[in-house]
Structure formats: structure tokens, C-alpha cells
């Protein structure tokens with residue numbers, strides 16, 4: 001081990017050029033996945049109260065945003081639907097509508113900017129009147145019945161031109177079932193990004209109002225992971241890779257960087273982190289109060305995902321961060 005005074009680690013920190021030379025990781029627009037809320041209402045944009053700077057976008061505005069992503073060098077957009085409450089039911093039937101909001105958004109965005117990858121969430125919660133991600137019966141979420149619906153939802157998305165199917169539901173066995181159905185349906189090239197280690201987290205709070213999900217009956221602890229667990233995350237990720245996931249994700253982000261690092265170390269596969277709505281809201285709220293420098297903390301937080309080993313970050317900050325990175 002190097003020792004003082006022969007070694008002074010401050011030496012290489014003393015100039016901008018030497019700091020750049022010893023920098024171990026870098027953030028570029030290529031690392032950003034823009035998380036975007038789309039809405040079927042007539043208004044082109046609607047503000048999201050708990051997420052200053054984030055707006056729900058109409059399909060036409062989402063198509064414009066796809067062009068903006070292309071121009072900013074952002075490789076992909078992950079879309080999340082705000083569904084009209086009148087279309088919600090216990091089974092989340094609207095999730096399977098081939099002319100629904102998500103398929104319409106996919107088509108419009110791919111038409112506008114075919115170079116930008118489109119990632120779609122697979123889960124029933126935006127479409128159910130109980131707010132759960134799956135089939136809810138007798139106070140329980142039924143696993144295998146849910147997987148059947150998720151498979152159908154994924155096929156609707158693939159048919160509409162979605163590039164990456166992203167199951168966020170945490171049912172057991174859904175990656176294998178979706179991979180099999182995509183292959184059998186002629187979608188062998190459609191990719192899967194698994195929300196592999198997704199925790200039952202309070203950090204999702206603002207998202208529920210962003211997509212207008214129904215008031216949740218109970219909680220999601222019987223399917224999303226316990227924040228106390230790490231070994232279990234490695235098992236979840238390992239199983240999803242085995243079932244055919246092309247990309248794996250850890251969610252939430254900043255408080256779970258140990259999981260990101262361990263997943264990347266253990267498997268070496270393309271690994272992503274989701275900087276979720278509550279993380280965005282916390283940074284923005286403190287910035288708006290003048291308590292932190294918002295741009296600085298945004299860039300620092302994104303850079304930390306890269307240092308931890310993430311290959312990219314799903315973030316509501318994507319357009320703003322890309323603008324700063326592009327100078």
C-alpha cells in the first residue's frame with residue numbers, strides 16, 4: 001500500500017486536466033433512459049404536482065419528445081401511461097387493448113423517431129381499479145393468472161412496435177413466459193428489460209399520482225422485495241437472466257447502489273438502475289427551496305450510478321441532464 005508522504009493522493013486532484021485523467025467513470029447521454037408519462041387526455045401537457053418539471057404528455061407531444069430525445073443523443077425512452085379512470089377495472093382489461101394509449105404512443109413515437117428505442121412497462125397497475133400490478137382475488141395477488149395477462153400485454157406492445165418489453169410486476173416466472181410467447185409470436189428480436197430486483201418502496205409515491213393509479217388496497221409487499229434483502233436480489237436477477245432477460249434493472253436507485261454493484265459484479269450483464277419518482281421529487285424539492293444546487297446534485301447522482309457499475313439510468317432528469325452534458 002502506498003503511504004504518506006511519498007504518496008499524496010491530493011497531487012492528482014490539484015488540476016482539472018489531472019482530475020480528468022484519473023477519472024474512473026463517465027456519464028454521457030448514451031447512459032440515459034428518459035422515463036416519460038403519456039396521457040390520453042385532450043390537453044397536450046399536464047403538470048405532475050409532486051414532480052416539478054415533469055409533465056404528462058399527449059401522444060402528439062410524446063412523439064415530439066421522441067425527436068427531442070434523438071436530437072439530445074438519448075438512446076431510449078421508457079413510457080408509462082396515465083389511464084382514464086373510466087377505463088379501469090378489476091382485471092386491468094385496458095392493458096390488452098391493441099388500440100389503447102400505450103400502443104398508440106408506441107406507434108406515434110416510432111414514426112416520429114425510429115432511431116430511439118421504446119421501452120414499455122408490463123404490469124397491470126395503471127389499468128386496475130385496485131392499483132395492484134396483478135390479478136387481485138380474495139386479498140391476494142395470483143401469480144400464474146397474472147403472468148398469463150402480462151404475456152398478453154407484452155404481445156400487444158410488441159405488435160405495436162415496442163422495442164423493449166419491461167416487466168415491472170415482480171411475478172415469478174414472467175420473464176420466461178414472456179420470452180417464450182414473444183419467440184412463438186414472431187418477436188424473437190424484441191428485447192426484455194427485467195425489473196429484476198424491484199423493492200417494495202416508499203420512493204414510488206409521486207409516480208402513483210403521475211400515472212393516476214387507483215388508491216392502493218394494502219401494499220405490494222407480497223410481490224415486491226423487502227428493502228432489507230440483497231442475496232435475494234441476486235437470486236431474482238440470476239433467474240431472470242436464465243429466463244431470457246437481455247437487460248436487468250435494480251429499482252429504486254440511489255438507496256440501492258450496493259445492489260447495482262453486486263449484480264454487475266456477479267453477472268456482468270447489462271445492468272440498469274431506475275432513479276424513481278421519489279428520488280426526483282426529493283432533489284427538486286430541496287433545489288426549489290434553495291437548499292441544494294439542483295443541477296449539481298442531479299449530475300452527481302447520475303454519475304454515482306455509473307461509478308456503482310450501472311450501464312445506464314432510467315431517469316426523469318434525462319432531457320435536462322443530456323442538455324447539460326451536451327453543453
Ligand code: PBG
Pocket residue numbers: 121123125133168169203204205206207208220275276277278
Ligand atoms: C408499476 C411501476 C411502478 C413504477 C414503475 N412501474 C410503481 C410501483 O411498482 O408501485 C415506479 C416508478 C417511479 O416511482 O418513478 N409496476
